[in-house]
Amino acid sequence: MASPMCREIVASGRRAAAAAWGRTMSTASWWSHVEPAAKDPILGVTEAFLADPSPDKVNVGVGAYRDDNGKPVVLNCVREAERRIAGNLNMEYLPMGGSIKMIEEALKLAYGDDSELIKDKRIASVQALSGTGACRLFADFQRRFLPDSQIYIPLPTWANHHNIWRDAHVPQRTFHYYHPETKGLDFAAMMDDIKNAPNGSFFLLHACAHNPTGVDPTEEQWREISYQFKVKNHFPFFDMAYQGFATGDPERDAKAIRIFLEDGHMIGCAQSFAKNMGLYGQRVGCLSILCENEIQAVAVKSQLQQIARPMYSNPPIHGALVVSIILSDPQLKSLWLEEVKGMADRIIGMRTALRENIEKLGSNMSWEHITNQIGMFCYSGLTPEQVDRLTSDFHIYLTRNGRISMAGVTTGNVGYLANAIHQVTQ
Numbered sequence: 481m482a483s484p485m486c487r488e489i490v491a492s493g494r495r496a497a498a499a500a501w502g503r504t505m506s507t508a509s510w511w512s513h514v515e516p517a518a519k520d521p522i523l524g525v526t527e528a529f530l531a532d533p534s535p536d537k538v539n540v541g542v543g544a545y546r547d548d549n550g551k552p553v554v555l556n557c558v559r560e561a562e563r564r565i566a567g568n569l570n571m572e573y574l575p576m577g578g579s580i581k582m583i584e585e586a587l588k589l590a591y592g593d594d595s596e597l598i599k600d601k602r603i604a605s606v607q608a609l610s611g612t613g614a615c616r617l618f619a620d621f622q623r624r625f626l627p628d629s630q631i632y633i634p635l636p637t638w639a640n641h642h643n644i645w646r647d648a649h650v651p652q653r654t655f656h657y658y659h660p661e662t663k664g665l666d667f668a669a670m671m672d673d674i675k676n677a678p679n680g681s682f683f684l685l686h687a688c689a690h691n692p693t694g695v696d697p698t699e700e701q702w703r704e705i706s707y708q709f710k711v712k713n714h715f716p717f718f719d720m721a722y723q724g725f726a727t728g729d730p731e732r733d734a735k736a737i738r739i740f741l742e743d744g745h746m747i748g749c750a751q752s753f754a755k756n757m758g759l760y761g762q763r764v765g766c767l768s769i770l771c772e773n774e775i776q777a778v779a780v781k782s783q784l785q786q787i788a789r790p791m792y793s794n795p796p797i798h799g800a801l802v803v804s805i806i807l808s809d810p811q812l813k814s815l816w817l818e819e820v821k822g823m824a825d826r827i828i829g830m831r832t833a834l835r836e837n838i839e840k841l842g843s844n845m846s847w848e849h850i851t852n853q854i855g856m857f858c859y860s861g862l863t864p865e866q867v868d869r870l871t872s873d874f875h876i877y878l879t880r881n882g883r884i885s886m887a888g889v890t891t892g893n894v895g896y897l898a899n900a901i902h903q904v905t906q
């Protein structure tokens with residue numbers, strides 16, 4: 481069932497449009513019926529942070545990597561790829577489906593260097609406007625070719641998933657994922673939901689580093705999930721926005737996908753290079769859909785391009801060049817692997833530091849989940865009221881669901897953050 485919030489947004493849009501129709505017949509103002517849109521919860525946090533004059537302020541709301549001085553990072557492999565591009569290439573349009581070379585490299589990352597599926601040309605794939613664009617293209621494709629289908633989305637998930645499938649007019653259901661008491665995976669409830677969903681349902685799965693919870697199934701659990709998907713003939717759609725960011729090793733982070741491939745699933749996959757290459761604003765990603773054979777893959781790819789054509793015609797070139805240069809040059813690729821591991825390791829180190837600092841203050845609560853969870857986020861378990869206190873008393877900014885972006889935690893602020901968390905949870 482679509483969430484009440486989604487239904488209300490759609491309904492209020494329709495009401496406003498209907499009212500506007502009446503008004504435009506009689507008044508000269510075209511847009512008087514347009515109300516300001518609800519603020520995005522994550523972007524709202526950044527706005528409030530920027531407006532705060534306090535020298536102590538800390539932003540752990542935003543999902544973008546920062547170095548240990550709290551500064552944005554451009555990877556050295558990216559700088560080198562840009563040096564190679566500068567002055568050497570024209571700025572012609574890419575083909576409608578994007579850079580063939582970038583897609584080839586992206587597929588190797590997700591499906592494996594020696595994947596037979598790639599060799600057999602069974603994967604329909606197009607360059608997409610980062611992970612968001614890849615999800616949206618898929619949602620539109622799903623709606624167009626299986627209009628009666630719906631999508632099961634984990635509870636909770638990255639909030640934009642709901643917007644994406646809502647705007648593609650695909651009905652949404654949710655499945656259990658996070659267990660608030662253990663602050664881990666609610667595996668039993670998740671498996672029940674998978675079993676109870678109608679055969680042949682679409683499921684959205686985070687391939688690794690689940691956002692916002694930082695909770696991933698273990699390898700064994702993924703195997704059980706994959707088995708149950710086979711029994712039920714469900715379609716797994718993987719959103720892989722953080723490959724490399726969970727363990728520091730992109731191969732290990734692709735494990736869930738590889739398990740499903742071994743089991744013969746026909747998967748879909750959204751890849752993003754925003755986080756793992758720090759290419760946030762370049763909007764480079766890839767959507768792939770595994771097909772029965774090459775003929776089907778050609779057909780599916782042509783339809784994905786058809787969906788993209790009236791929206792943005794073809795995707796941007798610069799980020800795609802950066803990605804394809806890095807991944808196709810063995811030296812640059814190993815530099816990238818080193819740098820992505822460096823980012824993941826810094827985050828893992830900050831998890832340990834945050835936990836140890838809170839425990840040292842004598843907290844009688846368990847903070848084990850900080851180090852059990854993985855990836856960019858820690859789902860702290862702080863209540864909305866505790867988050868409000870962190871902001872009002874300590875100038876610490878995060879979303880009210882208690883999600884801490886570990887990428888914003890540094891050697892310089894971890895003690896301050898730990899103390900504030902201890903104060904608001906006593």
Ligand SMILES: Cc1ncc(COP(=O)(O)O)c(C=O)c1O
Nearest residue numbers: 543610611612638691721752754
């Ligand atoms: C789970 C998940 N999917 C997709 C994305 C998409 O990011 P982008 O569109 O910047 O690649 C994000 C970004 O935060 C995310 O957390």
